[in-house]
Amino acid sequence: GQSLEQPSEVTAVEGAIVQINCTYQTSGFYGLSWYQQHDGGAPTFLSYNGLDGLEETGRFSSFLSRSDSYGYLLLQELQMKDSASYFCAVRGFSGGYNKLIFGAGTRLAVHP
Amino acid sequence: DTAVSQTPKYLVTQMGNDKSIKCEQNLGHDTMYWYKQDSKKFLKIMFSYNNKELIINETVPNRFSPKSPDKAHLNLHINSLELGDSAVYFCASSHRQGDNEQFFGPGTRLTVL
Numbered sequence: 001g002q003s004l005e006q007p008s009e010v011t012a013v014e015g016a017i018v019q020i021n022c023t024y025q026t027s028g029f030y031g032l033s034w035y036q037q038h039d040g041g042a043p044t045f046l047s048y049n050g051l052d053g054l055e056e057t058g059r060f061s062s063f064l065s066r067s068d069s070y071g072y073l074l075l076q077e078l079q080m081k082d083s084a085s086y087f088c089a090v091r092g093f094s095g096g097y098n099k100l101i102f103g104a105g106t107r108l109a110v111h112p
Numbered sequence: 113d114t115a116v117s118q119t120p121k122y123l124v125t126q127m128g129n130d131k132s133i134k135c136e137q138n139l140g141h142d143t144m145y146w147y148k149q150d151s152k153k154f155l156k157i158m159f160s161y162n163n164k165e166l167i168i169n170e171t172v173p174n175r176f177s178p179k180s181p182d183k184a185h186l187n188l189h190i191n192s193l194e195l196g197d198s199a200v201y202f203c204a205s206s207h208r209q210g211d212n213e214q215f216f217g218p219g220t221r222l223t224v225l
Contacts, residue, residue, distance in 0.1 A: 033212045042202060042216035043155065085153060091212055097168045098210060102155040 002026045002094045004103035006086075011109045012078050020073045020106045026092030032064050032071045033100065035087045043087060046073070075108070083110045115139050116217035118203050124223045125193055132189045133220045135203030143167075144186040145204040145214065146178060155202070161186055162209045193224045 004024045012018040022032065031050040035043040047055055049064035049071060061074040075082055085105040092101060116137045125131055137144060145168075146158040160168035161180040175191040186203060203217040 030210075031212055037153075042218050043204075043214075044216065045213040048212045087155065089212075091210070097160075097170075099157050099160070099168055100212065100214065101157075105153050105155075 002090070002092055002101045004088055004090060004101065006088055006103045006106045008104065009107045009109070011111065013111050014078055014080060016078050017074065017076050018078060018108065020075075020086050020088075020108070022071050022073075022088035022103060024069050024071075024088070024090045024103075026090045026094075026101065028093040028098070029066065029069075030091035030098070032062070033089045033091070034060075034062050034073045035089060035102070036084050037087065037105070038084045041084075046086075078110050080110050080112070083108060116203060116205055116215050118201075118217040118220050120220060121218060122221050122223075124225065126225055127193055127195060129193050130189070130191045131193060131222070132187055133201055133203075133222075135186045135188070135217055137184055137203075137205040137215070137217075139205055139207075139215060140184075141205040141207050141215070142183060143206045143209045143211070144180065144183070145206075146186065146188050147202040147204060147216075149200045149202060149219070151199070159186075159188075160209075167209060190222075193222075195224050198222055198224045 006022045034046040037043045047062040064071040087105045089102045143162045145160045159178040164180045200219045204214040206214045
């Protein structure tokens with residue numbers, strides 16, 4: 001079966017660093033993605049890791065360890081606008097299809 | 113320019129009614145999707161089309177019927193609406209089938225009374 005686990009909520013202060021972890025179990029792993037969704041908004045793509053290691057895009061970085069079935073999203077220099085839900089998603093096979101399977105999301109609250 | 117657009121943004125209707133949601137993308141992408149996001153924000157794929165051909169059909173009641181008249185459009189028709197259909201429905205597209213970067217529309221919040 002397919003499953004992803006990520007914390008339901010994380011709280012941090014402006015300027016801090018926060019790490020959102022994601023562990024997964026899937027058939028035929030083809031990479032880990034991260035999406036951001038503000039309240040009332042649409043999910044937007046942040047990053048993709050197909051191989052082990054760290055990918056950096058500005059203040060956001062994403063890490064993958066395929067041997068540990070684990071990844072994380074690192075947000076640095078937090079800003080109020082980073083308050084949103086963050087979803088990890090794996091591409092894997094389920095029900096005969098190659099598709100993106102999303103985690104339940106981590107709600108990040110950034111406080112002044 | 114809106115990349116992926118959906119109409120309507122809000123839909124409030126009675127149980128038993130039939131309703132449609134329309135989606136259009138102007139990105140020139142080959143693949144389009146319908147996702148359902150429930151009240152707990154769990155995002156689950158329902159259907160996917162690649163160049164107008166149905167490629168993913170999840171375990172969705174057959175009251176839900178997608179239709180893709182061309183590769184820029186993917187509509188969702190729902191018959192005999194039930195209370196449990198209340199959710200936000202997102203249309204999305206990607207350049208090719210299997211791409212991890214998907215572009216989501218603004219969502220349609222469906223409320224069934």
